[in-house]
Amino acid sequence: QGDIRRGFINSPNFPNTQNNINCTYDLQILKPYQDIYLYIVDMDLNGPNVIGQSCTKDRLIVRADDGVTEWCGRSFTNILLKTCHKSVLLQLIRSSNARGRGVKFYFEFPLFGANNFQCPSNYIIVIHRAFYGYGNRCDYTINDCTSEADHVYRTCSGKQTCSISFLNIVTLPECNKSVAKYLFVGYQCLPTLTIVQSTYDLCSSQTLNLFGS
The missing domain is CATH 2.60.120.740 (Rhamnose-binding lectin domain (RBL))
Structure with a gap:
């Protein structure tokens, strides 16, 4: 799609995201070791039934920096990650009885160099x-x-x-x-001397007493 440096990624038909889907999206850098910034603009996915429980049904899986993280529940504007690895893989899983608006991201490749x-x-x-x-x-x-x-x-x-x-x-x-x-x-x-005008002679054999306000 050409030299794309920033944009939004939405789940299908956001905020009326369809159910029963399992899709992936791959963000790849333009040049070696260029930073990728990825932000959550809006996320509304079914959360776990018990606090501390992992996401088991509707969830967002992020693969980056040789690791995998899972997200679910609700979140508004927040930075998701910053990485200089070669790609970020996003996977959205929605069950047949999913609730919530889905997800919306903003990504940016800052001007390299x-x-x-x-x-x-x-x-x-x-x-x-x-x-x-x-x-x-x-x-x-x-x-x-x-x-x-x-x-x-x-x-x-x-x-x-x-x-x-x-x-x-x-x-x-x-x-x-x-x-x-x-x-x-x-x-x-x-x-510079415009701001600080005090100047002292190194060879004046004086003792300079420093003090603060």
């Missing part, structure tokens, strides 16, 4: 850390394999705004030549 950083007027960017990473998720977690992104320091340090692209496949020699799943950038906005 856009990393924009901006500070207020009279502030500049100071990069704390910038690296490419590889792990089980789309963002940094402890024990991920990382590789410093030196070009981010050179490109962004001292500027008010900066944009770093992550459009190409980046291989990481430090991570057995794995392909980076994300680019992490931690930065801070520092004031």
Whole structure:
């Protein structure tokens, strides 16, 4: 269907979803390791009879991140998942005596590779850390394999705004030549002399007493 970056997915004839169905829908990413955001806009499926009981009749099955989760009952606008795995498989099961409106989702593939950083007027960017990473998720977690992104320091340090692209496949020699799943950038906005006008001579042999308000 072409280059589709966002849209809605509804159960058949939502909100008057038909009964006695078992259907699947596969969301596949446009490029390697691109994020998929999936939101529940409205879900109204038969819930379990007992609190804590698993969904046994009408249910939504989500397969992503090498795992399977089941959903039932009622839910309004809420994020369902974020993943950078290659696909998300949605399966809707409705019994012959199902009740409820069904399900409605919103999905989005954010513009891949856009990393924009901006500070207020009279502030500049100071990069704390910038690296490419590889792990089980789309963002940094402890024990991920990382590789410093030196070009981010050179490109962004001292500027008010900066944009770093992550459009190409980046291989990481430090991570057995794995392909980076994300680019992490931690930065801070520092004031310029326009905001902070106090300046001191390093060689003035003075003691500077710091105090807060």
